[in-house]
Amino acid sequence: MLRIGLLLLIAPIVILMGAYFWELGDVRECALNGGYWNYVEGACRDTPQPFASWQVRSPWLVNGGMLLSVLGVVLCMVGLYVKKR
Numbered sequence: 001m002l003r004i005g006l007l008l009l010i011a012p013i014v015i016l017m018g019a020y021f022w023e024l025g026d027v028r029e030c031a032l033n034g035g036y037w038n039y040v041e042g043a044c045r046d047t048p049q050p051f052a053s054w055q056v057r058s059p060w061l062v063n064g065g066m067l068l069s070v071l072g073v074v075l076c077m078v079g080l081y082v083k084k085r
Contacts, residue, residue: 001075001078001079001082002075002079002080003079004072004075004077004079005073005074005075005076005077005079006071006076006080007072008028008071008072008075009011009069009073009076010070010072011063012064012065012066012068012069012072013043013065013069015065016061016062016065019061020054023042026042026044026082029044030044036048036049037049039052039057040052046075047049
């Protein structure tokens with residue numbers, strides 16, 4: 001149970017950070033080419049675009065990752081509390 005808890009605690013964080021840095025690379029490339037990043041469409045544009053956070057664009061990804069991390073913490077605590085057989 002402890003191993004599953006640690007996996008659920010760490011995996012969502014790594015996945016979210018990986019997706020964030022992937023998108024950040026695209027945003028930086030667009031800015032270096034003189035464009036403006038459209039966060040909703042995920043494309044580089046010539047005119048300034050409004051910012052849209054991840055919470056607005058993919059609430060299931062953000063909230064689901066947080067819920068999995070909380071479940072991982074609970075499973076870790078239960079795994080540490082229960083005696084090994």
